[in-house]
Amino acid sequence: MLLLKIKTLGEGLHPSEVFVSVETRDGPEQVAVDAKALRNGTLPIGWPVAKTGDFLLVELPRPTVSGARRVWVRKEDLVPDKMARKTA
Amino acid sequence: MILTDREIQKLLKEGLISIEPEPPIDAYDSTAVDLTLDPLIRRFRTNVPGLIIDPGAPGYKAAELIRSATDPFTLTEQGWELPRGTLVLAWTKERVDLNFKGKVAARVEGKSGLARIGLGIHVTAPTIHAGFPGTIQLELVNHGPLPIKLRPGMAICQLIIETIKGTPSKAHKSQFAGQVAR
Numbered sequence: 001m002l003l004l005k006i007k008t009l010g011e012g013l014h015p016s017e018v019f020v021s022v023e024t025r026d027g028p029e030q031v032a033v034d035a036k037a038l039r040n041g042t043l044p045i046g047w048p049v050a051k052t053g054d055f056l057l058v059e060l061p062r063p064t065v066s067g068a069r070r071v072w073v074r075k076e077d078l079v080p081d082k083m084a085r086k087t088a
Numbered sequence: 089m090i091l092t093d094r095e096i097q098k099l100l101k102e103g104l105i106s107i108e109p110e111p112p113i114d115a116y117d118s119t120a121v122d123l124t125l126d127p128l129i130r131r132f133r134t135n136v137p138g139l140i141i142d143p144g145a146p147g148y149k150a151a152e153l154i155r156s157a158t159d160p161f162t163l164t165e166q167g168w169e170l171p172r173g174t175l176v177l178a179w180t181k182e183r184v185d186l187n188f189k190g191k192v193a194a195r196v197e198g199k200s201g202l203a204r205i206g207l208g209i210h211v212t213a214p215t216i217h218a219g220f221p222g223t224i225q226l227e228l229v230n231h232g233p234l235p236i237k238l239r240p241g242m243a244i245c246q247l248i249i250e251t252i253k254g255t256p257s258k259a260h261k262s263q264f265a266g267q268v269a270r
Contacts, residue, residue: 002268012151013130013151013154013155013158013177013225014126014128014130014179014223014225015128016179016183016222016223017222017223019151030149030151032151033222034183034221034222034223036183036221036222037221037222045258046188046219046256046258046259047257047258047259047260047261047262047264048258048262048264049257049258049262049264050264051264056264056268058258059256059257059258061219061220061221061222062220062222065149065150065151065152066148066149075268076268078268079268080268
């Protein structure tokens with residue numbers, strides 16, 4: 001499993017949610033995610049589903065505010081989930 | 089295929105999905121489990137002159153608009169009357185985690201007793217995708233002729249859990265997995 005680097009923007013609409021910003025090929029996208037899902041400035045996203053050039057297509061846990069569920073992100077913004085690897 | 093109460097409880101016991109706090113035994117029926125209403129809701133302001141929601145506009149940001157057009161409100165034990173024809177945003181008290189290992193997705197649906205008095209619990213967006221973690225956001229609408237009292241902890245919706253066929257791409261270690269920063 002991989003973790004996507006994100007920037008925390010602030011509280012979501014509910015205390016269980018946090019708004020984060022994800023850098024995508026088409027610019028920053030905002031998404032409200034489960035606060036407990038975040039890990040030190042990263043968000044678990046599973047595995048990429050496609051690749052083009054330096055970008056990988058990943059599926060976010062929830063749609064962005066513009067409605068996108070899958071977004072192209074730079075491969076540098078993805079890091080392996082070492083904890084998942086240890087427990088796998 | 090819709091899971092029975094016993095199958096849901098089996099997945100919970102095996103840690104393949106989680107619902108926290110775990111629902112009591114009387115929250116189940118044969119093919120669903122009830123979830124309850126969190127005390128915090130968001131009420132739309134109705135006195136914003138000139139505010140028109142324009143979802144098709146370039147740069148439209150739903151969350152920012154909702155934040156600016158709603159106020160958080162905490163339900164007390166005495167409850168609060170949802171006026172007829174009114175939409176509020178609400179959440180389940182329970183946090184649901186449909187881990188991919190469980191190979192399930194879910195739908196959040198209303199309860200018949202609430203439907204008969206006009207309370208809708210979502211606006212055409214019932215799907216809880218495989219892999220989803222979090223509390224479930226609800227869109228409560230009173231379609232009925234009378235005010236409906238909302239109380240924290242009331243059984244507000246039911247979760248119907250279904251098996252999925254196959255493994256989604258994002259849960260499948262792909263050829264692209266090795267192409268990331270280390």
